[in-house]
Amino acid sequence: MSLIERAEQSTLTDWCAWHEGYADPASGLASRLAALQGVIGRWLDQTAPAPVRVLSACAGDGRDLLGVLEGREDAGRVRATLLEADPALARSAAATARAAGLRRVRVRCADAGSTRWYAGSAPADLVMLCGIFGNVSDVDVHRTIRALPQLCAPGATVVWTRQRRGPDATPTIRRWFAEHDCAEQDFISPSEEGWAVGVHRFDGRPLPLERDRRLFTFLR
Numbered sequence: 001m002s003l004i005e006r007a008e009q010s011t012l013t014d015w016c017a018w019h020e021g022y023a024d025p026a027s028g029l030a031s032r033l034a035a036l037q038g039v040i041g042r043w044l045d046q047t048a049p050a051p052v053r054v055l056s057a058c059a060g061d062g063r064d065l066l067g068v069l070e071g072r073e074d075a076g077r078v079r080a081t082l083l084e085a086d087p088a089l090a091r092s093a094a095a096t097a098r099a100a101g102l103r104r105v106r107v108r109c110a111d112a113g114s115t116r117w118y119a120g121s122a123p124a125d126l127v128m129l130c131g132i133f134g135n136v137s138d139v140d141v142h143r144t145i146r147a148l149p150q151l152c153a154p155g156a157t158v159v160w161t162r163q164r165r166g167p168d169a170t171p172t173i174r175r176w177f178a179e180h181d182c183a184e185q186d187f188i189s190p191s192e193e194g195w196a197v198g199v200h201r202f203d204g205r206p207l208p209l210e211r212d213r214r215l216f217t218f219l220r
Contacts, residue, residue, distance in 0.1 A: 013135075013218075013220055028194055028195050031190065031195070032161065032195045032197065033063065033064060033067075035188050035195075035197045036064040036130060036159065036161070036197055037064055037067055037068050039159055039186070039188075039197060039199055040064065040065060040068045040126070040159075041068050041072075043126060043157055044068070044072065044074065044078070047125070049074065049077070050077065051077045051078075051079060052077060052078055052079070052125040052126065053078075053079050053080070053121070053123075053124045053125050053126075053153070054078055054079070054080040054081070054124055054125065054126040054127075054128070055080070055081050055083075055118065055121050055122055055124035055126070055127050055128065055151060056080065056081070056082045056083065056128040056130070057083050057112035057127075057128065057129055057132060058083065058084065058085070058112045058129075058130070058131050058132050059082035059083060059084045059089075059093060059107075059112075059128070059130075060084060060086075060089050060093070060131060061084075061089045061092040061093045061096065062082045062084075062092075062093035062096060062097065062105075062107070063096070064128070064130060065080060065082070065128065066093065066096050066097055066100065066102065066105070069100065069102055069105070070096075070100045070102075075100075075102060076103075076104065078102075078104060078105075079104045079105075080102075080104065080105045080106070081105075081106050081107075081108060081118075081120075081121035081124075082105065082106070082107045082108065083108050083110050083111075083112035083117055083118075084107065084108070084109060084110075084112070085109065085110065085111050085112065086109075087109050090107050090108070090109035091109075093107045094107040106121075112132075112215075113136075113140075113214060113215050113216045113217055113218070114212065114213070114214060114215070115147070115150065115209055115210055115211060115212065115213040115214075115215060116211055116212045118150075118151060118209060119209060119211060122150060122151045122152075122209055123150075123151060123152055123153040123156065123206050124151060124152065124153060124156060125153050125155075125156050125157070126156065126157050126158075126159070127148070127151050127152055127156055127157070127158045127159070127202075128158075128159050128160075129144065129158065129159065129160040129161075130159065130160060130161045130197075131161060132144070132160070132161075132216060133160055133161070133162040133169070133173060134161075134162050134163045135218045135219060135220055136216040136217065136218060136219060137216075137217075137219060138169065138172070140215065140216035140217065141169075141173060141176070141216070142176055143215055143216065144215045144216050145173075145176045145177055145180050145182070146180055147213070147215055148180060148182065148202055148204070149180075149181075149202075149204050149205060149206055149207040150206070150207050150208065150209045150210060151209075152202040152204075152206060153202075153206060154202075154206060155201060155202065155203070156201070156202040157185070157199065157200070157201060157202075158177070158182060158198075158199070158200045158201075158202055159197065159198070159199050159200075160173070160197070160198045160200075161195060161196065161197050161198070162195070162196050162198070163194070163195055163196070164189060164191075164192055164193060164194060164195065164196050165193050165194075168192065170187075170189070170196050170198070173198070174187065174198060177198070177200045180204065181202065181203045181204030181205075182200035182201065182202050182203065182204070183200060183201045183203055184198070184199070184200050185199040185200060185201050186198070186199040187199070
């Protein structure tokens, strides 16, 4: 496992402070995390008992994926790459993976908005785009969805999140997934004003990764 200490993305948000919201079990972050971990756990349960590859963009401290793998006997079959631009969060994710003995988890401190950092990690069987779509432009959301053939293995699962408070962009995002060969498997949302977790199956044809392509840039 390696941690590349290189962050190219600068934002206005203090993401370390933002992660402190997970400490409140009654918070929307905590309930969204539980939903995400449920999706990941069910995906692992439903896949064949063979090696799988996971790619998590803007992974934060990795608690969604790592929190699931820590408790699974079959965690060794998961080869995962976590991309996170914040050095402190990336170090935290790497430390968690190391402490849990997850030797096939690699954390890269890097800008997930650039495809250069996906080389060697894509295509993946599970692609996680969590905490992204609410912080970038609609154009970038659409661009990222269009790029999924470069990130996904055949039949891959794609998981994404988005707040629904007005204007609610999730109907448009779900339509874009459908238009780009992604069949919706689940849409989890406690309310029209809260968070949403989308789950899709990639049914398209994988394409080679275009290096140094810009997918998205955080606006806040």
